[in-house]
Amino acid sequence: MLKSVELCAGAGGQALGLELAEFEHIALFENDPHACQTLRLNRPNWNVVEHDLFQDYDFSQFRGVDLLAGGLPCPPFSKAGKQLGEGDERNLFTRGVEIAELIQPKAVMFENVRGMLDRAFDDYRDYIELRLRKIGYKVSWHLLNASDFGVPQLRPRVVMVALKSTFADSFNLDFDVVKAPTVGEKLKDLMAANGWPGAEHWAQNANRIAPTLVGGSKKHGGPDLGPTRARQAWAELGVEGRTIADENPASDHTGMPRLTVRMAARIQGFPDSWDFYGRKTAAYRQVGNAFPPPVAAAVAQKICHALNKQDSVLALAG
Secondary structure, eight states: EEEEESSOOTTTTTHHHHHHHEEEEEEEEOOHHHHHHHHHHHTTTSOOOETTTTSSGGGGGGGGEOOOEEEEEGGGGGTSSOOOOGGGGGOOOOHHHHHHHHOOOOOEEHHHHHHHHHHHHHHHHHHHHHHHHHEEEEEEEEEEEEETOOOOBEOOOOEEEEHHHHTTTTTTOOOOOOOOOOHHHHHHHHHHHHHOTTHHHHHHOOOOOOOOOOOOOSSSSSSSSSHHHHHHHHHHOOOOOSSSSSSSSTTTTSSSOOOOOOOOOHHOOOOTTTOOOHHHHHHHHHHHOOOOHHHHHHHHHHHHHHHHHHHHHHHHHH
């Protein structure tokens, strides 16, 4: 089984995807205590390391691991922020590259927001590619939409994949699109769970995929579905986006229903068996900031195929 190290693991969206692609986690690094507890709650056997990546740590022990992955924080490149890019103090992308240079994995998989591909960051992407090419990697950037992987959400994400030259020719990201269900199809049973008679009508009108969930940061953002424009998009689906609900709609509910943390998790592609540690704000933030597991799994499977295929070729040649 191929082995992975993950940076900024969060609540486990990417980690779960890697697991589905049959990677074995050697270590998962995360500095948020609530997210660390979520990882431990769901996978007690995982080696969860509560650590700030800007602090000292002996990463050399992971040298040569098959995959270094990371859902690196997005504020430096987000259109919702100031787009300071590599100059932002929250930019962990460069730190991730430094760790890759140190441990020299066979493959690297870093996820970020769509803004990473903006022309404003052309020079920064060239800088990242140059550093990785110098140590033998072939680098590619991919814009992926979660809805193409069966996730009922408009969530464009950029994935940078870098493979050692030995494995690069065996890698491609050609996918068959998996049609995503509508919000109504995905959440109807939860909306009806407490006997709300309006669930059927609501589901029929919630007949599109969701806008991008916004988790917010520790400094900004509470348990809501984002800024005004995002909440308006949710309202068109019949969802009240100003707050997150503690429970599914009651039998006497009137007006637009709100999402619960579990509903939001479904929108992100998490299985219902995946629990989130902490009170509502902390739990929703973990969900909203996650990398959808089905997308992570699809990319990781392609990396797994490339690594295994080339290893088989080398074994035959030997």
